[in-house]
Amino acid sequence: MACYLVTGGAGFIGSNFVHYLLWTYPDAQVVNVDALLHAGMLANIADLADEPRHTFVHADICDERAMDELFAKHGPDYVVNFAAQTHVDRGIEDPLAFNRSNVEGCLTLLQMARRDWEEPDGSYGEHLFVQMSTD
Numbered sequence: 001m002a003c004y005l006v007t008g009g010a011g012f013i014g015s016n017f018v019h020y021l022l023w024t025y026p027d028a029q030v031v032n033v034d035a036l037l038h039a040g041m042l043a044n045i046a047d048l049a050d051e052p053r054h055t056f057v058h059a060d061i062c063d064e065r066a067m068d069e070l071f072a073k074h075g076p077d078y079v080v081n082f083a084a085q086t087h088v089d090r091g092i093e094d095p096l097a098f099n100r101s102n103v104e105g106c107l108t109l110l111q112m113a114r115r116d117w118e119e120p121d122g123s124y125g126e127h128l129f130v131q132m133s134t135d
Helices: 011-025 043-050 064-074 088-093 095-117
Strands: 003-007 030-035 054-058 077-081 127-132
Touching: 003 011, 003 064, 011 030, 011 043, 030 064, 043 054, 054 064, 064 095, 088 095, 095 127
Parallel strands: 003 030, 003 077, 030 054, 077 127
Antiparallel strands: none
8 A cells, every 4th residue: 555645735736636546546555754833724624534544743844853753753655745835935034944844844754755655776776756846
């Protein structure tokens, strides 16, 4: 069973992608990570509460320890990163928060994927990291 790690999966686009994966790929396991800040809403994934192939994790992608534990526990084959700060006005008010989430958070995920996916010969096998971002 392929395991997909979807970050920002309680936001509008991320939650629709989570639903798409579960409806389209009956053998998919989806680990959905969201910090539930301004755009993430549990209401977007409420219908998945009893779906055994869906696991919701309330966490921040910048939290290296939490991401390390998540990779160790679930061993994702694919990462699709939708997690981001997106509102322009908030980016102007607090650009460091945007940098933290959009750049540092992505870097944390990339480091985890590289560490967990790298084969002895330097290849990464059948893994895929997809970055969805405005930055």
